[in-house]
Amino acid sequence: MSTRIAFLKGHGTENDFVILPDPENAIELPPAAVAALCDRRAGIGGDGLLHVVRSAAHPEAEAMAAEAEWFMDYRNGDGSVAEMCGNGVRVFARYLQRAGLVTEGDVAIATRGGVKSVHIAKASGGTGAGDITVGMGRARFPEGDVSVSVGERSWPARNVNMGNPHAVAFVDDLAHAGNLFTPPPFSPPSAYPDGVNVEFVVDRGPGHVAMRVHERGSGETRSCGTGACAVAVAAARRDGADPAVTGTPVTYTVDVPGGTLVITERPDGEIEMTGPAVIVAEGEIDADWLAAALA
Secondary structure, eight states, X not given: OOSEEEEEEXXXXXXXXXXXXXXXXXXXXXXXXXXXXXXXXXXXXXXXEEEEEEGGGSTTTGGGTTTOSEEEEEEETTSOBOSOOHHHHHHXXXXXXXXXXXXXXXXXXXXXXXXXXXEEOOOGGGSSOOOEEEEOOOOBOOSSOEEEEETTEEEEEEEEESSSEEEEEEOSOGGGGTTOSSOOOEESGGGOTTOOEEEEEEEEETTEEEEEEEETTTEEESOOHHHHHHHHHHHHHHTTOOHHHHSOOEEEEEEETTEEEEEEEOTTSOEEEEEOOEEEEEEEEEHHHHHHHHO
16 A cells, blocks of 8 residues: 555535545555544544545446546445445535536546436535535335334335335334444345345425434444435325326425435436535545554
8 A cells, every 4th residue: 555545534414434535446445444444433434435436447337437437436334335325426526526526517426326417516605515416316116015123113114225225114203213323123134135224214394304324334324315315205105206107306305313405306217316515624544554453
């Protein structure tokens, strides 16, 4: 490894990330390195890590290089690889803007969940930073009934796939989700062979819900972008709304512990997520510390 390893720290509705710029994919990132960097006491701290790589330089993204110059090589906080992270895409785009690699307007970003269309809004009033909208793709609804449980309570859940798996349970009180330190049990086990993100949801008003989430590989987080999308489409179907049938877009406001996201499902099935993204710090990782952490 280089003796000088640059990093940044950012968050989207308090879903926070270590950002590691590495255009030529030169930095080795075994799971132990990612976990050490994301450790909140002994490392930098984050729900996950955004590895910023040119698509052409990464074997998993080469095929997308003609559509998107940059690949979000996303890792969960425990070092495991993830397909997608909606809040992460917004923070990734904000980093590209800050680094002068893209400007306000439209940009394509490659992910393991495919190429995502991103729009960076102009800052209002000439200060701060505008919200970022991400085209999150279409929701899929795998067949089969699923349920999730916490302690003695159990709820039916809507099985939603947003490029990664979600189980959405509507509850009376968000406190019923417990501490969410460990993954809530689900049934049947065959529904999610690689684990699942679990969202617990309550109603706040028409077109307005609030959620808590256990993110697979990270525990409870302050926000989850793909989870907010899964929650919005699950709420829409529960409420009898399907834009593909009515031809009318449906929008839900989703409160997460770290802020608010606005989710719109269009008649063509495309889901758009709008919310903030903030870069809070930048610096250098001590290579000797990282080597010692790995040892």
